[in-house]
Amino acid sequence: xxxxxxxxxxxxxxxxxxxxxxxxxxxxxxxxxxxxxxxxxxxxxxxxxxxxxxxxxxxxxxxxxxxxxxxxxxxxxxxxxxxxxxxxxxxxxxxxxxxxxxxxxxxxxxxxxxxxxxxxxxxxxxxxxxxxxxxxxxxxxxxxxxxxxxxxxxxxxxxxxxxxxxxxxxxxxxxxxxxxxxxxxxxxxxxxxxxxxxxxxxxxxxxxxxxxxxxxxxxxxxxxxxxxxxxxxxxxxxxxxxxxxxxxxxxxxxxxxxxxxxxxxxxxxxxxxxxxxxxxxxxxxxxxxxxx
Numbered sequence: 001x002x003x004x005x006x007x008x009x010x011x012x013x014x015x016x017x018x019x020x021x022x023x024x025x026x027x028x029x030x031x032x033x034x035x036x037x038x039x040x041x042x043x044x045x046x047x048x049x050x051x052x053x054x055x056x057x058x059x060x061x062x063x064x065x066x067x068x069x070x071x072x073x074x075x076x077x078x079x080x081x082x083x084x085x086x087x088x089x090x091x092x093x094x095x096x097x098x099x100x101x102x103x104x105x106x107x108x109x110x111x112x113x114x115x116x117x118x119x120x121x122x123x124x125x126x127x128x129x130x131x132x133x134x135x136x137x138x139x140x141x142x143x144x145x146x147x148x149x150x151x152x153x154x155x156x157x158x159x160x161x162x163x164x165x166x167x168x169x170x171x172x173x174x175x176x177x178x179x180x181x182x183x184x185x186x187x188x189x190x191x192x193x194x195x196x197x198x199x200x201x202x203x204x205x206x207x208x209x210x211x212x213x214x215x216x217x218x219x220x221x222x223x224x225x226x227x228x229x230x231x232x233x234x235x236x237x238x239x240x241x242x243x244x245x246x247x248x249x250x251x252x253x254x255x256x257x258x259x260x261x262x263x264x265x266x267x268x269x270x271x272x273x274x275x276x277x278x279x280x281x282x283x284x285x286x287x288x289x290x291x292x
Contacts, residue, residue, distance in 0.1 A: 030119025033144070034069045035221050038093045039127035041184075044073060045207050046145055046223045051119050062103060063087055063113040065123050086112035092127050100128035102218070107140045109170050126218045137161045139175060139210070139220040150203040150226040156180070158195040158210055158220055178212040182224075202226075 030051040036044040047069055051060050054067040063080055070078035070093075077094035080087055089101040103110050103125040105117065117123065122144060128136045139160035146154060162173035174195030180187045182202050191197045191210070199208070201224045208222035 032065055032117055032119060032121045032123060034065050035122070035124045036069070036093055037124075037126040037219055038095060039097075039129040042207060042209065042219050042221055043093055044069060045221050046122070047073070051117060051121075057114075059116055060118070061087075061114050061116055062105060062110055062123060062125075065117060066092075066113070066125060080113050087114045089113065089125070092125060095127050097127065097131055100131040100134065102126050102128065102136065102138065104138055104140075109138075124218070124221070130216050135216045136218050137215060138170070138218045141208070141210075141220045141222045143222055145223045145225065146201070147225050148227060149201050149224060150205075151201065153198055153200050155196055155198045156191075156208075156222065158191050158197070160215070160217060160220075175210075175212065175215070175217075178210040178215075178217075181209050181211065182206040184209075 031048045032051050033046045034044060034049050035042065035046055049065050049068045052064060052068065053060050054064040054071075055061075066078050066080070066089075070076075074093050077091065079089070079091035079096075081090050082088075088099070089103070090096065090099070092101050103113070103123065105115060105123055106121055107124075124138070124140075126136070126138075128134055130136055137160045139158060142157040142159075143154070158175045158178055159172045160175045161170040163171045165171055174191075174193065176191055176193045176195065178191045178195075178197075180189045180191070180197050180199050182199075183206050187199055189197050189199050201208070203226065205226045206224045208224055209219045211217055211219070
């Protein structure tokens with residue numbers, strides 16, 4: 001009878017441990033990155049979003065990422081519908097313009113909101129500013145984020161969709177003569193014939209983008225994050241200025257990670273405690289058996 005009780009106890013503990021470990025795995029969804037332009041400006045830049053099945057269709061898709069970012073940053077600002085061309089956008093960032101929207105996944109044109117996504121993917125969704133000729137040209141830098149490089153030089157390459165091929169697939173070309181900006185201000189640097197430009201990043205966090213006269217660009221995005229601005233000789237009191245704000249643009253983590261991290265810690269503690277209890281039960285059983 002004692003052996004049966006011990007086996008039952010160990011089995012129950014193993015089941016509990018398994019359940020906790022499953023919860024632990026589910027508590028840590030992967031992250032993707034979402035950028036959105038409302039046709040006038042970039043309103044979200046490389047924002048971290050959980051890769052979860054928001055619309056409960058059994059897979060994680062572009063639609064799920066857009067639902068997620070609107071839930072936190074633009075409530076009721078997104079809508080989609082299944083039509084002749086698949087799942088498509090009918091409202092983005094609160095804007096309804098009759099279907100003038102575009103979206104690229106990892107800098108490649110996506111076919112539908114139902115395209116699947118995974119952790120680490122980068123999504124750019126935008127509202128067309130030209131809803132007559134739809135001449136907005138998607139563009140992107142060869143880098144999307146840099147960390148703690150304030151005040152340093154980096155070289156960027158800018159490409160854009162210069163047209164479509166015979167299969168209506170986008171043709172990417174280097175963009176010459178584009179002015180590089182930081183938080184909307186020109187840095188006095190233009191791209192060369194290869195689309196390259198060497199820029200000195202601002203000391204504080206900034207959104208790097210570009211524009212070119214005569215070309216309707218979907219703004220390229222590079223988020224330069226500076227968590228610890230370098231001190232200068234003028235900082236004699238040992239303090240440093242806070243990073244400059246980047247307007248109304250939302251960047252970085254969605255802010256939901258802190259609660260998840262806290263619950264994860266408690267799960268780990270629970271697993272350790274139950275594991276110790278399990279070891280104690282087994283040891284006690286062995287001692288009793290030895291005494292008999």
